[in-house]
Amino acid sequence: MKIIIYTLFTFILSYKAYSFNDDCIKSNDFPFCLYDKAKQEFIIIRNGKEVGWHKVEFNKTDNGYEVKSSAYIKARYLLFLDYIFEYASTSYWRGSQLQENIINIDDDGNDYSIQIKRINDNNLEIVNEDEEITIHEGNNIFPSDHWHPYEINSKYLLNTLNGEVLEIEVKQIDETTWYVDGKVKYFINYDKAGRWTGLKFDADEDDIIEYICTTC
Numbered sequence: 001m002k003i004i005i006y007t008l009f010t011f012i013l014s015y016k017a018y019s020f021n022d023d024c025i026k027s028n029d030f031p032f033c034l035y036d037k038a039k040q041e042f043i044i045i046r047n048g049k050e051v052g053w054h055k056v057e058f059n060k061t062d063n064g065y066e067v068k069s070s071a072y073i074k075a076r077y078l079l080f081l082d083y084i085f086e087y088a089s090t091s092y093w094r095g096s097q098l099q100e101n102i103i104n105i106d107d108d109g110n111d112y113s114i115q116i117k118r119i120n121d122n123n124l125e126i127v128n129e130d131e132e133i134t135i136h137e138g139n140n141i142f143p144s145d146h147w148h149p150y151e152i153n154s155k156y157l158l159n160t161l162n163g164e165v166l167e168i169e170v171k172q173i174d175e176t177t178w179y180v181d182g183k184v185k186y187f188i189n190y191d192k193a194g195r196w197t198g199l200k201f202d203a204d205e206d207d208i209i210e211y212i213c214t215t216c
Contacts, residue, residue: 020149020194030095031058031065031147034195040147042211044073046203051075052085054211056147056196064094069145083108089145089160091116096150098124101143103160105129114163116143128163136165144184149194152178159184191216 024033032038035058044052052073059066071087085108091101101116115127124136141156142148151157157166157180168182176189176197189198199211 020190020192025096025149025194028095031067032060034149034193035147037215039215040196040213041215042199042213044071045210045212046073046075047206047208056145061092064092064099067091067093067145067147069147087161089143091143091145096148097139098143101160105161114160116158116163124158126158126163126165129161132163134163134165141165146188146199147196149190149196152180152188152190157182157184 021034024030027033035056038058040056042054043050044054052071052075054071055069057068059068067090069087069089069091071085073083073085075083077083084106086106087103088105089101089103092099097118098116099118101114103114105112105114112129113127114129117125119125119135122137122139124141126134126136128134136156136158138156140154141158142151142154143158144151144160152170155167157168158164159166164183166183168180168184171179171181173179173187176191178188178190180186180188184201186199186201188200189196191197195216197213197216199209201209203209
């Protein structure tokens with residue numbers, strides 16, 4: 001079914017460049033001119049039932065701004081067991097350029113960290129979940145925390161769940177919905193200004209995960 005839906009959508013709409021409130025996004029007041037509450041919050045729905053939350057908070061720093069993304073999921077599986085997932089990401093930015101990102105994850109008892117650090121104007125050093133180090137060349141990449149609208153203009157996505165660099169293709173579905181295709185696949189929503197407002201993906205063949213914005 002997912003393949004059929006995607007085929008229909010991509011038949012109707014072809015790849016295009018996306019324009020949001022670029023005056024804000026490229027200004028020194030970004031992201032606060034976009035997220036005027038300095039935060040964005042979601043509840044997480046699994047197959048129609050609320051199972052967790054996701055929060056993004058923005059803070060100014062001396063050299064730019066800090067973004068704190070956090071999430072918590074508690075979902076039942078095997079009839080009587082609970083799966084618990086906790087995510088905490090702190091990133092530092094100058095404009096739309098990522099400077100550093102520290103991510104801590106507790107995947108149902110499996111604790112690990114991912115670290116990203118800018119080593120010069122054109123290169124990021126990435127330490128993945130297996131503590132392997134890679135260098136990504138170029139500034140055409142955004143971490144998969146989704147709050148930055150230029151994610152859908154990018155050729156690469158940094159998977160913040162494992163530190164893997166993924167090549168992606170993006171198709172616009174309607175005025176506020178895009179489909180990101182690659183090793184990871186998801187529908188993502190931004191409003192006309194560029195604020196992140198929703199997310200939907202298949203966790204596996206039977207589970208649909210959806211983020212519903214509560215601060216929009």
